[in-house]
Amino acid sequence: MPYSIEHKQHSQERILAAAVDLFCRFGFDKISVAQVMKQANMTHGAFYAHFKSKSMLYAQAIKHAAVHSLWTREQHNISQLSDFKYLIESYLSLGHVNQLGSPCPLAFLVTDVAHSEPAVREVYQQTLQSMLSSMAKQLEQLDLKNPSALAQQIMTSMIGAVSVARTLSDEQLQLSILNNAKTVLFNQLKANE
Amino acid sequence: MPYSIEHKQHSQERILAAAVDLFCRFGFDKISVAQVMKQANMTHGAFYAHFKSKSMLYAQAIKHAAVHSLWTREQHNISQLSDFKYLIESYLSLGHVNQLGSPCPLAFLVTDVAHSEPAVREVYQQTLQSMLSSMAKQLEQLDLKNPSALAQQIMTSMIGAVSVARTLSDEQLQLSILNNAKTVLFNQLKANE
DNA sequence: GTCTATATGATGATAGAC
DNA sequence: GTCTATCATCATATAGAC
Numbered sequence: 001m002p003y004s005i006e007h008k009q010h011s012q013e014r015i016l017a018a019a020v021d022l023f024c025r026f027g028f029d030k031i032s033v034a035q036v037m038k039q040a041n042m043t044h045g046a047f048y049a050h051f052k053s054k055s056m057l058y059a060q061a062i063k064h065a066a067v068h069s070l071w072t073r074e075q076h077n078i079s080q081l082s083d084f085k086y087l088i089e090s091y092l093s094l095g096h097v098n099q100l101g102s103p104c105p106l107a108f109l110v111t112d113v114a115h116s117e118p119a120v121r122e123v124y125q126q127t128l129q130s131m132l133s134s135m136a137k138q139l140e141q142l143d144l145k146n147p148s149a150l151a152q153q154i155m156t157s158m159i160g161a162v163s164v165a166r167t168l169s170d171e172q173l174q175l176s177i178l179n180n181a182k183t184v185l186f187n188q189l190k191a192n193e
Numbered sequence: 194m195p196y197s198i199e200h201k202q203h204s205q206e207r208i209l210a211a212a213v214d215l216f217c218r219f220g221f222d223k224i225s226v227a228q229v230m231k232q233a234n235m236t237h238g239a240f241y242a243h244f245k246s247k248s249m250l251y252a253q254a255i256k257h258a259a260v261h262s263l264w265t266r267e268q269h270n271i272s273q274l275s276d277f278k279y280l281i282e283s284y285l286s287l288g289h290v291n292q293l294g295s296p297c298p299l300a301f302l303v304t305d306v307a308h309s310e311p312a313v314r315e316v317y318q319q320t321l322q323s324m325l326s327s328m329a330k331q332l333e334q335l336d337l338k339n340p341s342a343l344a345q346q347i348m349t350s351m352i353g354a355v356s357v358a359r360t361l362s363d364e365q366l367q368l369s370i371l372n373n374a375k376t377v378l379f380n381q382l383k384a385n386e
Numbered sequence: 387g388t389c390t391a392t393a394t395g396a397t398g399a400t401a402g403a404c
Numbered sequence: 405g406t407c408t409a410t411c412a413t414c415a416t417a418t419a420g421a422c
Contacts, residue, residue: 003405003406007405008405011405011406026308027222027304027305027307027308029220029222029223029308030222030308032396032397032398033397033398033399034397034398042405042406042407043406043407043408044398044399044407044408045399045400045401045406045407045408045409046405046406046407047398047399048398048399048400049405049406050405053398053399054397054398054399106357108304108307109304110303110304110356110357110359110360111220111301111302111303111304111305111356111359111360112220112304112305112308113360114220114301114356114359114360115219115220115222115223115305118362121360121361121362122362124360124361125360125361125362125363125366128357128361129366149369149373149376152369152370152373153373153374153376153377155357156350156353156354156357156370156373156374157349157350157353157374157377158353159353159356159357160349160350160351160352160353160354160356160357161349161353163303163304163307163352163353163356164299164303164321164348164349164352164353166303166304166307167303167304167306167307167314167317167318168314168317168318168321169311169314169315169318170318173318173322176342176345177345177349180342180345180346180349181346181349181350183342183346184346184350184377184381187380187381187384188377188380191380196387196388200387201387204387204388225414225415225416226415226416226417227414227415227416235387235388235389236388236389236390237389237390237416237417238388238389238390238391238417238418238419239387239388239389240416240417241416241417241418242387242388243387246416246417247415247416247417
């Protein structure tokens with residue numbers, strides 16, 4: 001058995017990381033399987049030993065991106081409202097928009113996913129619901145009112161601001177949009193204290 | 194001269210209408226030139242007598258959709274705050290999300306455009322700026338504070354809510370997201386009265 | 387301007403050697 | 405599991421008749 005199971009897992013991990021990076025940066029349809037595999041340091045043909053189709057990779061990549069996203073990783077470090085606010089600020093930063101760290105697939109791929117097949121959209125919906133419920137739990141522990149509605153308001157506003165900023169080239173306008181979204185959300189937090 | 198100039202304009206109009214509908218519904222990359230032309234009741238080859246390339250059609254289609262969007266059409270009918278609120282409600286409706294009327298390209302194509310070539314992104318940015326400035330003017334006439342910032346907050350929140358709702362299949366979740374966005378925006382309007 | 391026909395290129399996916 | 409080579413398909417764009 002020349003290839004260990006760890007080796008396969010490591011290869012899959014590289015493919016997924018490459019897929020997240022490239023799909024978020026250039027879009028699902030603009031990136032070929034060959035390009036993903038090249039960034040993962042493999043050749044085109046090896047892909048199908050790991051995924052059944054390009055669409056299945058898409059679905060897995062969204063899950064992967066969600067797990068590794070800034071928001072998911074830092075969420076358990078929240079003990080007070082200021083921590084939560086800091087996380088919002090990080091999400092609404094130019095660094096996130098310019099995809100320096102790990103991008104949030106919900107923002108970078110919204111309409112992309114809307115135009116994909118049902119299985120992919122299903123994963124997007126599940127990912128969103130999972131993020132919403134864990135965020136609502138955090139908000140509840142911080143003693144905020146209407147945690148569920150608040151979480152939805154925060155998520156969709158953040159996704160809107162980041163996805164719009166992502167399409168713009170005018171950096172001043174980007175910054176303005178991101179900061180205005182922050183203002184709205186902080187107001188909304190205060191209103192539910 | 195067997196073809197009048199009105200005939201050409203009418204053909205272009207049909208192509209643009211088909212492009213808006215299909216691109217918003219299925220995505221730019223999922224729709225071929227042949228499909229657009231079929232919906233416009235012409236054949237593939239006739240396309241290039243009207244547009245230089247598929248990308249140029251994309252840019253023109255975004256402009257076309259913006260001009261014909263619900264928001265642009267109804268904007269001049271605003272005389273009081275309740276009119277403005279009604280427009281927000283229309284934008285944040287299931288009908289808009291399900292693309293029954295004229296879709297707003299800024300919401301239906303956000304990440305799609307982000308992954309397109311610079312010329313298309315430029316048109317998106319110009320369209321957004323144009324909508325923002327006319328909305329800010331309306332808000333100013335309604336004697337609201339910070340009209341420019343308010344307009345940005347409203348646009349990005351609405352785009353976020355509609356584009357997210359568009360990708361979901363769970364109708365309850367769609368409605369919840371749309372309604373929560375509405376609540377945030379009405380709060381924000383009240384805070385700037 | 388619109389049609390039919392075609393050139394040209396890229397992509398998703400498979401086959402078989404190692 | 406990964407490689408090279410290849411198939412089949414579909415896309416954008418062009419050419420030439422009407």
